[in-house]
Structures are given as structure tokens and as C-alpha cells.
Amino acid sequence: HPVGLAADLTISGAVAAGARVSLTGPDGVTAAAKVGPEGGFSAAVAPGEWLVDFSAAGATERRHVVVGAAPVVLSTFSDKGGPAEAPLPQEHVVGFDDLMTSPGVFEVPSGYGGLNWYNLVAMHQRFTEGPGYINTTMSGEFIAYNSSGHPAQVFSDKPFDFTGAYFGAGWDDAEGETLILKAWRGDEPAYEDRLTLSANGLVYFAADYGRITRLEIRTQHYWQAAIDDFAYRTGP
Template sequence: MKRRLWFSVIVAAAIGPATVGGAARAGSADDYYPKRVWGSLEGGQMNTSLLVFRDLNRNGVYDLGDRPMSRVAVELDKPDGSTIMRLTNAGGFANFRMSATQRNFEVVDAGHYAFRVVPPPGYSFTTGNASQESDYVVSPGSPGDMIAKTTTHPVGLAADLTISGAVAAGTRVVLTGPDGLSAAAKVGPDGRFSAAVAPGEWLVDFSAGGATERRHVVVGAAPVVLSAFQGKGGPAVAPLPVEHVVGFDDLMTSPGVFEVPSGYGGLGWYNLVAMHQRFTDGPGYVNTTMSGEFIAYNSSGHPAQVFSDKPFDFTGAYFGAGWDDAEGETLILKAWRGDESAYDDRLVLSANGLVYFAADYRRITRLEIRTQHYWQAAIDDFAYRTGP
């Protein structure tokens, strides 16, 4: 009985007459679905935005395959002569709030505004529109009561491509490009070298004390860091025949985090976590993603391992710093054959952009991935080879 009485009250409230000035009358469609009265100030807000993207194919056009670039500085010159800056978000957008009535926002006065993108170190423009201008006018009834006469166009950035590495003093390094031309790289007193390169297939020849080594390197969308020249001489260990690349996208179908399980890709995994690139606010996860939507990192910034009872070759992977507070963090990679140490490399990470570490570690059984200060390293497209 109580349930029936409660239901009847609800129905009466739902279908009862409208009340105006204390007098009841039947409602109409105009009452329930009012139209906006145009011409008055809305008092709301709207973003005016500029998109910055990673131009992976370097063609100067925002097209399929390109990716948003997070944590890029975009300046806005205002009509009063002041300049403000906003960083791009995970979607690659630098947003400036626009309102004709809310005076604490960024775009509040009609007039001429100018956008200017400031690229991070190691990146150059591909689109030729680093600076863009537009006039803004008051438009009552629009979401922010203000509109742009012209909207911005996407700004493309691409990494300055290099092949770099570290060798012992006295080592000669010669690079041969896709055009067949060769040039010696300048090796500094600390044994480090870096050479500007173009996309394509390269040969890198090392020689020191009678020992030689040749590396085949494919340069794509990111700078390449080579593992250290061993300088041991003798015949090189042949690469294993079966190539693999794991991008961690086939582990998950929804945003979240997922511990990479042993057996994935036929290898053992310890303390590596996969997640959607935008699951956290770390810009480096977005900027390091190269394929799909998911990425991996060393859990809680602590050392992680990849291992197998059967020897495997670690070919390489894309690496970046997950968080902007970890800019300049050092990645330490070590590998073993059983209990014997085989490889030891270090490279600097950035949240602004990724590098490809061309490891060419052969016949190892364990790989350790750690960071010097225990920040999370973002990892994508982990490449390796196994036996038949």
C-alpha cells in the first residue's frame, strides 16, 4: 500500500499542471523546451586553442599517423602588450580561456592576438607557421561572448635526427648514409659522438686497436643512440633469426594499468607495467608513444627486467622520461648471458621527446632496465629476436 501511494505522488508531480503566479495551468512545449534569447551576453567561456603535433613523416601536414605533442610552450601576445604562456596538454592543445565578461581569463578584450610556438630543444618546425595571428571580436550569445575572426592551424614539430653514442678514446667512427657517402664522426674527449643524419638506412663502422665492428642502423622519426662499441674484435655473434616487436597494445582494451605478465611475447617480464598513454598526466608517456595507444614503464621507477631461459637478442626500443620533473634522467641498461655481464649502457631521457636506443645486444638471457634517480622511464616498441 505504501508503495502504491508513493508511486501515485510521483506521477502526479510529473504530469501535473504548471504553476505561474500561484495559478495552475497546463504546461506547453515552449515551457519545457525553451529557446535561447540571442543578442545578450551569455557570461560563459570557451577555449581558443592551438594544436602542436609530432610530424612523424615530416611532410609539413597534419595527417594520418601524426601524434599530438604534449608539454610544448605556446605564447600569446595580447592587445594590451602583455604575453602569457600555456603548455600543450595530452591532446597537443594549448588552451586559452575566452570570455567577454570573466576578466580573469586570458582572452577578454576585442583586438589583435598573436600565437607563437616555442619548440623544446632538439625539435624543429615542419609546417612553417610557428607564429599565427587573429582578431577577436565580441559576439553576444556565443559560449564565451567572443569569437576569433580566423582560427589557428596545427603546428608540426619533428625531432632533429642524429646518430650518437660513446666509444673508448682513440676509436674511429665512420657513418655511411643512404646516399652512399661516408664521413667520420667527431669523437669528443669524453668518447661521445653525435652526427646529424637524415631518415633512412645507415652503416656505422667502428675501429680501434685492430678491432672493428659494423652496425646497420635505420633512422626513422627519432634520434638514435647506439650501444657502446665493445672493441673486442673477432667474428661477431650472428643475430638470431626470428624478429619480434611488442607495443603493449594487445595486453589491454581499456584505459588503466596492467602488469606485463611473463610469457608475453615469449619472454619473462618483471616490474614492467603497461598503461594507456593518457592514463596519467605525465607528458612523456604521450611523447614517447610511437605505435597504438599503450606504453610501458618501470613500475614506481624501480628496476625492471626482461629475461628468458633461452638466449634472445635485444634489438632496441623507444625510451623517454614519463614525467617533466624527470627531465634529464639517466637510463641504465645492463644485460647478462647467464651470470656473465655482457652489456652496460647509459643514455639521457627527456619528457619532451623520445630516442630510439639501438641496442643490438646478442644472445643475452637477462636485461635490466633502471633509472639513476628512480623516475619512470616510458618504453614503446620493444624489439627483440629469438631462435627458431
């Protein structure tokens, strides 16, 4: 039985007032994105590799974005310029499928994938029959979510880069829920983003959070956020 919708593919995000955004597609054609009065932008795209260029107040940044089967939301561009340090070398993607072999619920243990996890639970996509859990599954049959809708954390003593992940709302009643992502380097706040979740389909959040030690994942109204293919980089 169908449980979701095939969303139109877009690249969207938020920029500072007065910033300019241009996108170059797989065909090499570059076009400017229309930036709204509050800094939001959204552009229709096709699958493939894209370049997104930001400029504001003399600062510039370029991001490489791969568009697949889901709309992409970019982390907020800052007019302070792009990251000064190169990405960490070792790439990882965890899909939570190797934690269990039968339907059920399993707390994601600290140490999984080389990171520490708090209040994240993995389960089979159809364990609860919530449509958003099914729609957010990208690899295998298991996903993760913030247990009881309370804030979850991913953290490490060693800095890691949070590349991005697929997110959706677990339940129909959570349609339009706001996901709030915050990251720190030690005790210093480093990043903060918000995106809208749907149970009908997933979005890919392209974070590009560099050299963080803690990531908080929470929802504004304490609904469960479904998560799959959590991607990150670590040092040697």
C-alpha cells in the same frame, strides 16, 4: 594540445678512447664523426638506412641503423670487435597494445611475447597525462614503464637478442634522467649502457645485445622510464 618537440635527428653513442667512427648515409656519402675526448660522438642525420663503422686497436665493427622519426643512440662500441655469432632468426616487436582494450594500468605478464617480465607496467598513454608517456608512444596508444621507478627486468631461460626500443622520461620533472641498461648471459655481465631521457621527446636505443638471458632497465634517480616497441630476436 602540443606536449613535445620534434627533435633533430642524430646518431650518437660512445666509443673507446682513440676509436674512429664513420657514417654512410642513404645517399652513399661517407663522413667521419667527431669523437670527443671522453669517447662520445653525435652526428646529424636524415631518415633512412645508415651504416656506422667503428675501428679501434685493430678491431672493427659495422652496424646497420635505420633512422625514422627519433634520434638514435647506439650501444657502446668495444675495441674487442663485433659479435661473433649471427643474429637469432625470429624477429619480434612488442608494443603492449594487445594486453588491454580500455584505458588503465596492467602489469606485463611473464610469457608475453615469449619472454618473462618483472616490474614493467603497461598503460594507455593518456592514463596519467604525463607528457613523456604521450611522446614516447610509437605504435598504438599503449606504452610500458618501470613501475614506481624501480628497476625492471626482461629475462628468459633461452638466449635472446635485444635489438632495441624507444625510451623517454615519463614526467617533466624527470628531464635529463639517466637510463641504465645492463644485460647478462647467465651470471656473466655482457653489456652496460647509459642514455639521457627527456619528457619532450623519445630516443631509439639501438642495443644490438646478442645472446643475452637477462636485461635490467633502471633509472638513476628512480623516475619512470616510458618504453615502446621493444624489439628482440629469438631462436627457432
